[in-house]
Amino acid sequence: MSQEGFGDLFSRKRAAQAGVGFAVALAIIYLLAVGVGLDRLIEVLTRAELRWVAAGALSTALCLVAWARVWQIVLRVVGFDVSFRKLVVTFYAATFANYVTPLGQAGGEPFIAYVLSRDTEASYEDSLASVVTADLLNLFPFFSFAGIGFAALLYTASLPTQVRPLALGLGAMAVGVPVFALVGWRFRFWLGNAVLRLAAPITRRVRFLSLASLRGRMRDLNTAFERIADDPWALVHALLYAYVGWIFFALPLYFAGLAIEAELTLLLVFFIVPASTLAGLVPSPGGLGGVETALLVLLVGLAGLGQAPALAATLLYRVESYVFGLVAGGVAALWVVFRN
Template identity: 60%
Template sequence: MDRSLPVDRATVWKILAGFAVAGIVLYFVASQFGLGEVVDTLAGADFRWLAVGCLSTTLCLVLWGKAWHVVLRVAGIDVSFRKLVGTYFAATFANYVTPLGQAGGEPFIAYVLSRDTEASYEESLASVVTADLLNLLPFFSFSAIGLSVLLAQSSLPGAAQSLAWGLLAMAVGVPVLVGLAWRYRETVRGGVLRLVRPVARITSRVSTDGVARRIDELYDSFGRIAQDRRALVVAVAFAYAGWVFFALPLYFAGRTLGVPGIDPLLVLFVVPASTLAGLTPSPGGTGGVELALVALLVALTPVSNAVALSVALVYRVMSYWFALVVGGLAAVGVVARS
């Protein structure tokens, strides 16, 4: 199997172009909202709260890394937690620079594991995907809690209704799709192989037998992980704890700028809802997430567009750009090691 890391110059240029376009969009949005007010709001930032928000993001990633560590042990993949934390930060970097959200880290992290351990690429990928699915549980739970609180207090504004329905659709649809993919795995396997056969006829790089073998190994790995329910409960507990620290930076962003009305219960809905905008075709959803946060904050709190954008920018510094820098440093170390 070819274990070369699939990063080329064209991919790098696409990522940089995505950041550039997102930056231009945010500049024009800030100009429309009142660039002077945005700058004045940011100028009053309390950097102590900014540091607290960055610490919260660090704890979030460490806890999610621990959840993944539990899943790996169940899968029979032996790797020290200290070493794994660096690998997880590197995978976060790969995810955060990939357009359309969580699409880049899984192959990267499976590649690194297959180089660092005795596990196959398929076993590594199965453990990564399982950990990602576990992280979706608190995503839905916290968003449901936050949405319930908002509905109990008052009716949800129209600007937030579409995101609320999107969360509801994901909360129902994703578990159903996962369950169907497992229940009808033979049908899924057959469908994938039917798609692969025409490709296999025109290139020697892909073979039907090879794909079938990898699908079987992937499902076998999922089966082994699912058998240890006690370990899965522990992993889910770490995933929930990680999500608390993932959402809190939005609250800390409000404290950084002295903006009232952004309470912890509110962020439980706003953060998951804005995450849906991470599916925009830009690295880490840059531009889309900020605009979604502005729409939600203006709809749910007594702040202006400019102040909401300021809060969104500070939140993204804590939760995205800080993780991107730390993850990038970790990625350099991981690639050098592997």
């Protein structure tokens, strides 16, 4: 990737937006800490066993490596055999871009595809098709683990009232996302023509975009998707790594519980992590503020933890996952700029 690519990410406007997002999110986290009691929270955190925090950070590192492998498999299907070592660094850098961009968690695929296309020989269309396909593959374990945990919770006890909206949101996504993907694929030509009709008035008013070039890009994107769909065994192979990645993605919360001597069952963790991820769709970098609030509610309501231990486990989990990903991804982003 060129320096101009990350230069756009680090522009003053984007830096200001990210700064405001971080400030608001940290203010929310501070208010949560004040609400549960700062003294009690600090007491729990100072007793935390750092070896479990380190284990959680290692789990996050392995998660990102597994998901980079999903990228590599899908890219190979569209004809690009990228060095895995190089692709891991690119994936970490793209994760950093996602984590510092408000709403990056909700729709960072176009930017990540740009990062991938600039750092490999793949075209933007091939990169975007690969990134979207990898994201869809990662949704299968997301819903699988959430469904297993949800079923276990229903079997053992009723869900608390405050948790039901998140459970309903997971259920709606479990049904809606696959249906949306299937409908979009089935009617992709109709949707493409609809996009071109909507874009036609815009292309007549701007110089840098033409209807012919947009039609060509959409045709290339569709060709990339069709090449991926024609190799189901490669998709199954990638899906296995997606499941491995999600296991390592969830484990940091389990390790955060062990760090403060609060043993969380894996079934509970497999429900709480996807449920809290929905809160990551808030317009703040990495879902800061929203994820912490959701985790606090879930750990108190489902795990039966006190508010101070629940917030302590939440903060340790976010250090192991989000902060570690931010720091490691930032180093990777600098390395991507350096090697280009």
